[in-house]
Every structure is written in structure tokens, then in C-alpha cells.
Amino acid sequence: MKNIMFILLALSLGFTANAQTKKDRDNYEIQVDGLGCAFCAFGLEKRFKEFKRIKNIEIDLETGIFTFTYPATEPLTLEQVSNQVENAGYTAVTTKISRWDGKEESLVGKKPDVEEELEVIEN
Amino acid sequence: MKIRIWLLVIASFYIQNSLVAQGPPITGDKAIMLAQGNVVLKTLTEFRKTDAGNFLKIPIMGHYILNNKMLVGVHLPFVNSTFTEIGKEEFSSFDLGDIELLGKYQFYRKDQMGKTFRVAAKTLQTLPTGKSYGIDGIQTKLYQSYIGIIAGYESIKYGISNELGYNIVPNSKVLGELRYKLGFGLPLLKQVYPVKQINLFFEYDSHWFIQADQYLLQYAQGIQYAIKRLTMEAAVQLPLIQTQKVNRREVSVYIGSRYVF
Numbered sequence: 001m002k003n004i005m006f007i008l009l010a011l012s013l014g015f016t017a018n019a020q021t022k023k024d025r026d027n028y029e030i031q032v033d034g035l036g037c038a039f040c041a042f043g044l045e046k047r048f049k050e051f052k053r054i055k056n057i058e059i060d061l062e063t064g065i066f067t068f069t070y071p072a073t074e075p076l077t078l079e080q081v082s083n084q085v086e087n088a089g090y091t092a093v094t095t096k097i098s099r100w101d102g103k104e105e106s107l108v109g110k111k112p113d114v115e116e117e118l119e120v121i122e123n
Numbered sequence: 124m125k126i127r128i129w130l131l132v133i134a135s136f137y138i139q140n141s142l143v144a145q146g147p148p149i150t151g152d153k154a155i156m157l158a159q160g161n162v163v164l165k166t167l168t169e170f171r172k173t174d175a176g177n178f179l180k181i182p183i184m185g186h187y188i189l190n191n192k193m194l195v196g197v198h199l200p201f202v203n204s205t206f207t208e209i210g211k212e213e214f215s216s217f218d219l220g221d222i223e224l225l226g227k228y229q230f231y232r233k234d235q236m237g238k239t240f241r242v243a244a245k246t247l248q249t250l251p252t253g254k255s256y257g258i259d260g261i262q263t264k265l266y267q268s269y270i271g272i273i274a275g276y277e278s279i280k281y282g283i284s285n286e287l288g289y290n291i292v293p294n295s296k297v298l299g300e301l302r303y304k305l306g307f308g309l310p311l312l313k314q315v316y317p318v319k320q321i322n323l324f325f326e327y328d329s330h331w332f333i334q335a336d337q338y339l340l341q342y343a344q345g346i347q348y349a350i351k352r353l354t355m356e357a358a359v360q361l362p363l364i365q366t367q368k369v370n371r372r373e374v375s376v377y378i379g380s381r382y383v384f
Contacts (some may be wrong), residue, residue, distance in 0.1 A: 007241065009238045016170070030315045031236075033234035033235050033239075034232070034234030034235070034239040035236075035237060035239075036155075036204045036237060036239040036276075036277030036278050036279060036281075036282070037146065037155075037277050037279075037282070038146075038314060038315070038317070038318040038319075038320060038349075039146060039155075039157065039318060039349075039383075040155065040157075040239070040354070041160055041318075042157065042316075042317070042318060042383065043156075043157035043158035043161065043318045044158065046157070046158045046160075046161060047158035047159065059316050060316075061279055061314050061316055062237060062279060062314070063236070063237075064237060083317075087157045087158075087159065087190075088159075088190060088191060089155075089156060089157075089158065089191030089192070089229075090234060091234040091238075093236075108146065
């Protein structure tokens with residue numbers, strides 16, 4: 001009986017930890033222009049893997065939507081993400097971050113280095 | 124009648140699948156660089172049959188992307204030459220060919236959803252490390268300096284690549300040439316990422332040897348299979364017009380692969 005209780009306790013702790021892991025990650029969604037081929041998407045992914053704890057990378061070539069998650073304990077800024085797209089050789093049209101606590105941030109602008117074209121919205 | 128039906132089937136297949144992406148050109152070049160730090164190892168073996176003999180060029184090529192606009196590379200070719208001219212004894216040799224150093228700089232970029240147009244400057248410096256066989260593009264043992272511009276449009280529907288440049292050969296009165304390459308790429312599979320593609324390429328390659336007043340126009344039909352980081356490709360190239368009196372080309376067959384690290 002003690003063994004069963006121990007297993008149940010361990011399993012419940014495991015589920016809690018897993019739920020906590022998912023909860024503690026921010027979701028990033030970027031509309032990227034210039035992805036004219038799958039090889040381009042490879043270049044973009046490779047550049048973003050410089051962010052060591054990046055996970056759940058998905059790139060839709062038809063829409064240019066690039067999504068990934070990153071630990072909320074080391075949050076990336078909108079400018080960091082947008083600049084990384086630029087560094088990969090592509091254009092970030094919109095960048096959205098859904099923080100783990102429900103807050104949302106977005107950046108609109110094709111040229112992150114041009115201040116007046118940026119519009120940061122925080123909800 | 125049967126041929127017409129087959130042509131229609133093939134044409135409809137293209138149309139149905141024309142909304143997907145394609146890979147890099149086979150005999151041409153592209154203006155798009157991958158991300159900074161990428162290393163591309165590739166080879167594109169060429170078997171060329173001419174009226175002077177048969178030549179097999181096996182280059183080992185390494186490209187390094189310095190940043191999203193600059194690329195440098197080195198091409199180390201090994202060449203098997205077999206001269207079979209009528210009335211002469213057959214002669215064969217296997218040597219290191221003319222080593223090439225490559226540099227590209229992308230200076231214009233216009234991105235839109237699912238498509239991009241880019242222009243890059245290119246230079247290719249050929250070192251006289253091969254034998255002096257005088258076979259252009261195979262081995263000449265002549266220093267050559269090529270400067271050109273590549274313009275490429277790639278979309279998820281199709282790709283077009285253009286390259287225009289001039290090859291200076293200081294110690295030759297015949298090999299200096301104006302080059303123009305035009306390539307079209309069409310995919311046969313629905314696009315997916317990670318990469319899994321089969322692409323067809325239709326590539327034209329023209330050489331105008333200005334000093335010698337000779338002209339060569341070739342057409343290459345190529346096919347490419349790409350999966351994840353590996354790409355394999357093959358092409359057959361035939362001369363359409365050639366005014367050279369010697370070293371006239373009959374056919375070239377290319378087989379290659381490339382891997383992105």
C-alpha cells in the first residue's frame with residue numbers, strides 16, 4: 001500500500017512539474033518576410049538556435065509564421081527577437097510575445113533599427 | 124498523339140505543384156546566403172565529353188557564411204583528363220586542378236511574404252595549380268579573375284537566378300570571356316519544413332570569348348532531391364550553339380551533393 005501511495009505521489013509531482021515547465025515558457029510568434037524556400041527557413045532556425053533554450057520551433061513557409069517557446073525565467077525582448085530575424089537575413093514584419101502570465105507584447109515594423117517605424121504595444 | 128498526352132500530363136503535374144518552394148540552382152549560383160556561421164560542404168562532379176577527349180572534374184567545395192551578407196569559399200578540384208584526338212596517341216592523367224577562391228557579398232534585399240529578391244556581387248579567383256591543358260572550366264594553369272553580379276528571385280512558387288560577369292585571364296588571348304547564366308527552378312513536391320523536396324532545374328549558360336570572338340550557349344536539365352541538411356543533384360548539359368573550332372563540347376553530366384552544417 002505504501003508503495004502504491006509513493007508511486008501516486010511521484011506521478012502527481014511529475015505531472016505538476018511538467019505543467020509548471022509548460023507554464024513557465026513564453027510563446028513567440030513572428031511574421032517573417034523573405035522565406036522564399038525551405039533552405040531559408042533552415043537558416044532562420046539555425047540562427048535562432050543561438051538562443052540555447054529555444055524549443056518547439058515551427059515555421060510555416062506559406063504564411064511566413066515562425067513560432068517557438070522560450071523559458072520565462074530568461075525572457076527575450078521584442079527587439080532581440082526582431083533583430084535576430086534581421087541577423088538571419090530576413091525581415092520581421094510583426095513580433096508577438098505571449099508571456100506565461102498572460103501578458104502580451106507586440107512589435108510592428110520591418111526595420112527594427114529604424115526607431116520611428118517601431119510600435120510597441122503592451123496589454 | 125501519345126507524346127502529346129504525356130506532355131499534357133507532365134505540364135498538369137507542374138501546374139498542380141507550382142505552389143511550392145525550390146532549392147539552389149545546380150550549374151548556376153544564388154544570391155541568398157544562409158545564416159551566419161553555416162558551413163556548406165559540396166561537390167559537383169562534371170564529366171565532360173569534347174572532341175579533344177573526356178574530362179572528369181571532381182571538386183571538393185567548402186563555403187563559409189561570414190554573416191547574412193557575406194560568403195567565402197574554396198574549391199579544390201581533382202581532374203582526370205583523357206585526350207583522344209584522332210591521329211594522336213591516347214593520353215590520360217589524374218591531377219589537382221586549378222584551385223578556386225570564392226567571395227560573395229549581398230548588397231540588395233527585398234523581402235515579401237513567401238518571396239525574396241536579392242542581388243549579390245561575386246568574385247572567383249582561379250589559381251594556376253592545374254595542368255596547362257587549356258580546357259576552360261576544367262584546368263588551364265592560368266590565373267583567372269572573375270567578377271560578376273548575381274540576381275535571384277525566390278518564391279514559394281518558383282525560383283529564377285541570373286548571373287552576369289566577366290572572367291579576366293591576363294596570360295591568355297582567347298579565354299577572357301563574358302558569362303551569363305539564367306536558371307529556373309520548379310518544385311515537384313509540396314513544401315514542408317524541415318526540407319524535403321524534389322526540384323527540376325532548367326538552366327542556360329552562355330560564354331562569349333570576346334578576344335577570340337567565339338560563343339558557346341549550353342542548356343542543362345537538372346533534378347535535385349533535398350532532405351533536411353542533405354541535397355543531391357544531377358544534370359545533363361548540352362551545347363546549343365558553339366562557334367569554337369577546337370575543344371568543342373559534346374555533352375556534360377553533373378552529379379553532386381551538398382551538406383549544410
